[in-house]
Every structure is written in C-alpha cells, then in structure tokens.
Amino acid sequence: MVKNRDADIFLSILDSAKKRFCRYGLKKTTMTEIAGDIGLSKASLYYYFPNKEGLFKEVVSQGHKTLLNEFEGLLSSSVPAEEILQGYLEKRLNYFREFVHLNALNLESINSLKPVYARLFENFRKAEIRLVGEILAKGIATQDFQNLDIAYFSELFIAIFQGLRHDVIIKKDTINITETEYSLLQKQYESALNMFMKGIKK
Amino acid sequence: MVKNRDADIFLSILDSAKKRFCRYGLKKTTMTEIAGDIGLSKASLYYYFPNKEGLFKEVVSQGHKTLLNEFEGLLSSSVPAEEILQGYLEKRLNYFREFVHLNALNLESINSLKPVYARLFENFRKAEIRLVGEILAKGIATQDFQNLDIAYFSELFIAIFQGLRHDVIIKKDTINITETEYSLLQKQYESALNMFMKGIKK
Known part of the structure; x- marks a missing residue:
C-alpha cells in the first residue's frame, strides 16, 4: 500500500x-x-x-474496471433482463463516447499496436461477453427469453453493438464524434436491441 | 480502346x-x-x-464492380425481398472471404491510408446502402415489410453486417481467417438476418 x-x-x-x-x-x-x-x-x-504505455494501460484498465463494476450493479438489480440489457447498452454508449480515442486505438491495434494492448481489450471483451451471458441466463430463468445457446448469443450481442460503434469511427477522418453521429448511433442501438429482443424473447 | x-x-x-x-x-x-x-x-x-497504389485501386474497383453487378442481378430477379437480402448476404460473405486483405485495409485506413483509399471504400459503401434500400423498397411495395424509413434501415443493415465482419478481423493477429471463424461468421449472419427480418416484417 x-x-x-x-x-x-x-x-x-x-x-x-x-x-x-x-x-x-x-x-x-x-x-x-x-x-x-x-x-x-x-x-x-x-x-x-x-513509460507512457504503462500509464496508458493503467488508464484503460481503470476505465474497464469502473464500467464492469457498474455492469455488476445492474446485474444484481431486480429489474427484468430486457431492462438490464438496455441499461448495459446505455452505459456502454456513454463509455464509448467518453473514451472514444481508446476505442479508436482498439481498431488501430490490428497493426502495430496489437501486441501491446491486445490482451487488455481482449480481456474486457471476454468480461463483457460473460456479463451479457449472465443477463441472458437471467432472462431464460424467468422465462422471458427462449432457451438460448448463451455463449453464442452473448458473443453475437457484443459483436453487433461493437460493430455499430466501430462503424462510427471508420467513417471519420478524425476521431471527434459529432452530436448528430452520436444521436444516430444511439438510435441504431435502440433499433438493434429491439431486433435482438424480438429474436430471443419467448 | x-x-x-x-x-x-x-x-x-x-x-x-x-x-x-x-x-x-x-x-x-x-x-x-x-x-x-x-x-x-x-x-x-x-x-x-x-505505381502500386494505382494498381491496387484498380483491383479493388474491379472487385466492387463485379460484386455490384451480381447484386443488381439479384435485385432484378422475381424472388421475395427477404430472399434477395439473403442472397445479397451470401455473396457479400464470399467476397469478404476472397478479398479479406482488402477489408483489413479498409480498417487500417482510419490512419495513414485513409486519404488514398477512403473514397473508394466510401463509394462502395454508398452503393451497397442504395442497393439494400432498393430491396427494402421492394419488400414494402409487396407489403412483406412494414412501411420503414428506408434510408435509416439500409444504413443500419449495412452497419450491422459490416460490424460482424470487422469483428473477425480485429480479433486476429494475422489476416488469415480459419474455417471455424468463417463458419461462426456465417452463423452470425444468419442469426442477425433473422433478427433484422423480425424487426421489419409486417
């Protein structure tokens, strides 16, 4: 200490x-x-x-930790699974907006930066998939959702929403996201969640 | 000539x-x-x-042209809109597999390569959105689909499936995609299309 x-x-x-x-x-x-x-x-x-890389990793780790704690809080609440998923997506979107440069780095990492930061982002991704899996399990237990292949649908869920976020970054020359783009992303999140729910609900 | x-x-x-x-x-x-x-x-x-860049651009352009021609062929067929969307996704996935390095470049382009190739990929993206819009319009006309905001749902459609493709590349150290990864992507495509259809059908 x-x-x-x-x-x-x-x-x-x-x-x-x-x-x-x-x-x-x-x-x-x-x-x-x-x-x-x-x-x-x-x-x-x-x-x-x-070195700067170590400091950067610490910042990203702290961000991930904070977000995962928030997610855990959501999961332990007594609201229906669908609302938890919705809450998760809201928090995830806020985080994306706050840390957008870090997300851009995640994309860049396919080249040069990969070896240094890959594990950090990969671990967070796994934690997110696990969390979504727990939400799905909750919805299945309460018979709100169909009896799903949890591992598969958790990964699909994460991939869809990550894809929508990346799409915003890829279209840009700079990393600064405008209000309009952010609103569109928010709307896409709602539509995609709506479709996802129709796909998994009983 | x-x-x-x-x-x-x-x-x-x-x-x-x-x-x-x-x-x-x-x-x-x-x-x-x-x-x-x-x-x-x-x-x-x-x-x-x-120069090599000009040659590369020509190769990518030719690939895009061939694919768009195939899409046009689908669109002019008499099958229901849902089947056209399905056919489009199949062709898109084959193309992704064949040209995976070019897709990876599309991702890399957020940095250094952006100015040179951005327009090429952006034009193709617009062509794809337009095409999906025409398919949606067809489904609306035949009353298979709800009366949708075509521009919005075309972009959402493209963003979701592009996101799933990028997800495969980002997780990799190299650009070579294994059979297992490709099968998973194919399965994700089917699930996502299924969800999308539930969201837009009458």
Missing part, C-alpha cells in the same frame, strides 16, 4: 493522463505534458510510471 | 495483382513480383500502372 501522498499523486497522474489520452489519443500525448498538468517533475512522473 | 495484346496484358496484370494483394496484402506485395508472375519487365508493368 502506497502512502497517502503517493496515492494522491498516483490518482492525479491517472486523472490528467485520462483527460489527455481521451482528448488527443495515445500518440499525441507526451509524458512532459502530463507532468506539467499536475506540477510534477518529469523524473517524479517516471518514478510512478516508467 | 487498347489493342488486343495490350488488353490481354492489362488483364493478366490485374489477375496477378489481385492474387498477391488478396494473399499478402498491399504492403507485402511488390511490383517486381507482379511483373515476374506474368513474365513482364518492370518497365513494361509501369507503362500500364505507374
């Missing part, structure tokens, strides 16, 4: 790094800028994070 | 280029290899195609 002052600095670094990575992406953010944001010397910053 | 011999050479170049691009991708294919495949000097090859 780090001392209090250390912990404060640690959190400040993560906070500044998150803002910069989300706004400018990994490549365009420098360690000097992050140190500058919180009045830290570059040497001190490197004491906490020996 | 080029002379017969010229036209023959032109087609041989396209054929060799397509094979190499599809197998090894744009970056790992050289003009020297393509010239070698058909016993042409490098100077002669450059007479037909001044």
